[in-house]
Amino acid sequence: MTITARTADDGRVLDTLARSEADRRARRRRRTAWVWAARAIVLGLFVGLWQWTVDIGAIDPFFFSQPSAIAGFLVEEVRDGSIWPHVLVTLRETLVGFAVGAGGGVAAGIVRMQFPFVADVSNPFLTILNVLPRVALAPMFIIWFGVGEGSKVALAVSLVFFILMLNTEAGIRSLDRELVLTMRALGATDRQLFWKVMLPGAVPAIFGGLRLGVVYALLAVVVGEMISAHMGLGQRIAFHAASFRAEGVLGTILVLAVIGLGLNLAVVRAEQVLLRWRGDAP
Amino acid sequence: MDVILSEAAPRTDLDLAIRVERVSHAFQTPAGTPVLALDDVSFDVPRGQFLALVGASGCGKTTILNMAAGLVQPVAGTVVVNGARVTRPSRRTGYMFARDGLLPWRSARRNIEVGLELRGVPVSERRATGSRLLDLVGLKAFGSSYPWQLSQGMRQRVALARTLAIDPDTLLMDEPFAALDAQTKLMLQTEFLRIWERDRKTVLFVTHDLAEAVALADRVIVLTCRPGRIQADIAIDLPRPRDPERIRFDHHYLRLSERVWQALKAGEAAS
Ligand SMILES: Nc1ncnc2c1ncn2[C@@H]1O[C@H](COP(=O)(O)OP(=O)(O)OP(=O)(O)O)[C@@H](O)[C@H]1O
Ligand SMILES: [Mg+2]
Numbered sequence: 001m002t003i004t005a006r007t008a009d010d011g012r013v014l015d016t017l018a019r020s021e022a023d024r025r026a027r028r029r030r031r032t033a034w035v036w037a038a039r040a041i042v043l044g045l046f047v048g049l050w051q052w053t054v055d056i057g058a059i060d061p062f063f064f065s066q067p068s069a070i071a072g073f074l075v076e077e078v079r080d081g082s083i084w085p086h087v088l089v090t091l092r093e094t095l096v097g098f099a100v101g102a103g104g105g106v107a108a109g110i111v112r113m114q115f116p117f118v119a120d121v122s123n124p125f126l127t128i129l130n131v132l133p134r135v136a137l138a139p140m141f142i143i144w145f146g147v148g149e150g151s152k153v154a155l156a157v158s159l160v161f162f163i164l165m166l167n168t169e170a171g172i173r174s175l176d177r178e179l180v181l182t183m184r185a186l187g188a189t190d191r192q193l194f195w196k197v198m199l200p201g202a203v204p205a206i207f208g209g210l211r212l213g214v215v216y217a218l219l220a221v222v223v224g225e226m227i228s229a230h231m232g233l234g235q236r237i238a239f240h241a242a243s244f245r246a247e248g249v250l251g252t253i254l255v256l257a258v259i260g261l262g263l264n265l266a267v268v269r270a271e272q273v274l275l276r277w278r279g280d281a282p
Numbered sequence: 283m284d285v286i287l288s289e290a291a292p293r294t295d296l297d298l299a300i301r302v303e304r305v306s307h308a309f310q311t312p313a314g315t316p317v318l319a320l321d322d323v324s325f326d327v328p329r330g331q332f333l334a335l336v337g338a339s340g341c342g343k344t345t346i347l348n349m350a351a352g353l354v355q356p357v358a359g360t361v362v363v364n365g366a367r368v369t370r371p372s373r374r375t376g377y378m379f380a381r382d383g384l385l386p387w388r389s390a391r392r393n394i395e396v397g398l399e400l401r402g403v404p405v406s407e408r409r410a411t412g413s414r415l416l417d418l419v420g421l422k423a424f425g426s427s428y429p430w431q432l433s434q435g436m437r438q439r440v441a442l443a444r445t446l447a448i449d450p451d452t453l454l455m456d457e458p459f460a461a462l463d464a465q466t467k468l469m470l471q472t473e474f475l476r477i478w479e480r481d482r483k484t485v486l487f488v489t490h491d492l493a494e495a496v497a498l499a500d501r502v503i504v505l506t507c508r509p510g511r512i513q514a515d516i517a518i519d520l521p522r523p524r525d526p527e528r529i530r531f532d533h534h535y536l537r538l539s540e541r542v543w544q545a546l547k548a549g550e551a552a553s
Contacts, residue, residue, distance in 0.1 A: 182383030185351055186397045186448065187373040196396070200387050277387040277428050 065246035073251040083255065089231040090221055091259060093149050097156025098217035098263075102210060104157065105164025112165070113172045114194065130162045134220070138227050152224035152232070159220045160213040164206065171205025172198050204278075207271040214263045222256060233259075298365070299452055299484035300327040300350060305359035306509075307345055319345050321509035322359075330482040334495035336542065337505030337513075338550060343488040345510075347454045350486060351377045363452055373401060376450030380457040382441040384429040390440045391416060391425035397448035415443040418477060435466035442474065453485045460490065471498060471526040479523050492546070496539045497526040504542060506549035514545035 047067045053059050054066040061069065077083040112119040138155055145151040175198060183197050225234025233252050240248030305323045308316040320342040327333050335343045348354035349361045352371040361368045363375060371377075376397075384393045395412045403411075416425050419439040429437055438459065445453065458474075459467045475498055478485065489495050495502045496518055504514040518538055520529065529535050 176383075178379070178381050178383045179385060181353070182377075182379065183385075183396070183400075185353065185371055185377035186400060186444070187371055188400050192400050196400075197385065200385070203387075275387075277389075278430075 061246070062244070063246060065250050069247040070251045070254065073245075073247045074254065077251070083236075086231055086233050086236050087255065087259070089149065090218075090225065090233045090256075093152040093221045093224075093232065094156060094214075094217045094259075094263070096149075097153040097221060098160055098214055100153065101157040101160025101217065102164045102213055105161040105166075105209070105213075106168045106206060108161070109165040109168025109172070110194075110199070113169055113198070126162070126165075129158075130166075134158045135223055138224055141224070142228050147228050147230060149231075152221045152229065155224045156217040156220040159216045163213045163216060164209045167205045167209030167212075168202055171202030174205065175201040204275060207267070207275065210267050211264065211271070214267050215260060218256070218260050218263065297328050298326055299329040299331070299363065300486060301360075301362040302326075302346065302350075303360050303362070305346070305349065305356045305361060307342070307349075307354070307357050318509040320356075321511050323505075323510060323512060324359075325503060325512065325515065327484055327486060329484055332478065332482075332485045332487065332498060332500045334487045334489060334499035334502045335505065336489060336492060336495050336502060336546065337510065338507045338546070339490070341505045341507040342510030343505060344456055347377070347456050347486060347488055350452070351375060351454050373448070374451045375454060376445040376448055376452070377454045378441055378445045378456065378458045380460040382429070382434075382437040384437055384440055384444075386429050389426045389428055390421060390432065390436075393429070393440055394443045394447050397444060401448065411447055415447050418446070419443045419473065435462050435470065438462060438470065439473075442470070446477065451483060453483050453487075455485065455487045457489055458487075459494065467494075468527055474498075475524060475526060492539060492542050493530065494526075496520075496535060496542060497524065497529050502542050504545040504549055513549035514542075516541055516545065 050064075051067045054061050054064065074083075112122065134155065137158060138151070141151040141154045141158075145154050179197055179201065180193060183193055188196065221232070222234035222237070225232035226238045229235040233256055236252045237249050240246075240252065302323060302325050305320055306318070307320040308318050311317050323342075323346070325333075335346065337343055345354060349356050350363055350368060352368045352375075355369070363372065366372075384390075385396065388396065391412045394415050395408045398408045398411060412425070416422050419442055421436060421439055421443070424432060424436065429440070432440065438461065442458065459470050462470065471494060485499075487495070487499060499518050501518060502514075502516045503512055504516070505511065506513045516538065520532070520535060520538070
């Protein structure tokens with residue numbers, strides 16, 4: 001969209017608009033800088049205090065470890081490269097579980113919304129499965145899918161599936177009836193109504209589900225690995241805990257936190273791209 | 283298209299755009315007793331006529347439009363549009379509501395083009411029509427704006443362009459300008475009349491605004507309330523082209539408005 005000044009007055013208005021916009025942006029940048037500075041201070045204080053209290057012997061490093069010990073552990077793990085295979089396994093299990101669970105969940109939500117009969121029949125079964133604490137199924141998954149990656153993927157799928165199914169359904173259900181009516185009056189067939197109105201309308205809700213789902217996928221995989229696995233960061237945590245190495249447990253948790261942040265960021269970015277049409281509207 | 287509206291000329295079905303024949307309709311209420319919304323309503327709309335429907339709130343105006351649009355089936359009677367009994371939405375009919383119903387994830391241009399997209403019109407043709415209509419409703423510079431970036435009047439213009447884009451034979455309009463402020467309303471009425479007077483499509487126009495009905499239409503039908511019946515059928519023989527802004531001071535316009543208003547009063551008193 002281009003706006004050109006037609007008169008001197010228009011020109012002044014546009015100038016003022018540009019200036020206030022620049023002002024606003026500068027103010028926002030300054031604020032962001034302050035927020036980050038404050039965050040760095042809080043983190044520094046926390047880490048410093050932890051390091052110091054252990055140094056003076058106020059708390060026992062056997063239980064709480066120490067920032068320097070955790071850093072040393074991580075540096076060592078990275079230098080000899082022993083952590084990477086575990087990172088790879090955990091990441092792979094999480095991504096596969098997330099993708100399968102999300103794909104299946106969205107598809108199930110769509111099918112259930114399109115065919116009320118299917119929805120009615122499946123309701124009690126899905127409700128029972130959904131209220132069941134899925135982690136309780138972990139031992140069964142290990143029996144069915146083995147100690148390898150399959151059982152972790154299955155656990156992740158069992159969590160992500162329901163999150164996405166319910167969010168997709170909520171998204172489709174919450175659609176403005178006015179839009180459906182207008183499009184129908186414009187000659188949309190059921191099929192077109194679905195692809196051009198219902199699905200795009202459900203995208204924000206689906207992304208809400210994806211953001212939640214990616215975190216739960218990682219959770220499920222780590223729990224599965226902690227219960228029984230050959231490889232993976234969850235298995236490392238269980239291993240270090242069994243040998244009472246607090247810095248190993250905490251260091252691995254730190255790595256998991258970074259992975260979780262990365263996954264979350266990927267979903268948020270995808271959301272920003274796909275939901276560009278929203279702009280910064282409320 | 284020129285249609286001669288003389289009572290003497292025998293009307294063939296070809297001259298008829300819409301025929302509403304002995305239509306009655308009832309809705310089930312939550313209380314259980316059905317409410318009679320329309321009672322034995324009949325009227326014909328010749329091709330190219332601009333017909334306004336007025337009447338108190340809840341007297342069945344929207345229901346009539348929904349029937350003509352094929353969204354609602356009458357309990358009794360028939361609605362015929364372009365020679366065929368309406369049983370489902372037709373792609374030759376455009377329907378516009380008071381609320382714009384724009385898809386929030388589509389730009390103004392893509393909203394205007396959506397009806398063509400549904401009909402499988404090729405992209406290049408769609409783009410051409412989209413540009414023409416953006417221009418027609420005065421939104422040339424806003425084609426890539428999303429609905430939330432447009433004012434209400436602009437959104438309603440996009441909705442109008444979307445309805446016109448499919449080039450319908452028949453236009454059904456349910457209080458299309460009701461959500462606008464007086465000034466924007468007048469501007470859009472003028473604009474719409476200018477567009478309409480070029481190709482004179484059949485229009486069935488529901489409004490609460492008597493001034494709007496008389497200023498725009500060739501004919502005004504006044505409905506009574508509960509049950510909806512036809513109270514009066516008034517020909518608006520004002521010359522065209524009309525200017526909705528200036529016609530308000532015309533003597534004949536004032537007389538016709540008075541008649542419509544009297545009929546509305548009489549209808550309310552009767553029910
Ligand atoms: N879907 C529905 N279910 C039940 N009753 C309905 C339904 N739609 C309309 N009615 C009833 O039918 C009557 C006519 O409704 P309609 O919407 O056609 O009125 P209207 O003339 O368009 O009113 P308004 O001017 O307020 O828009 C009303 O009394 C209303 O209560
Ligand atoms: Mg209505």
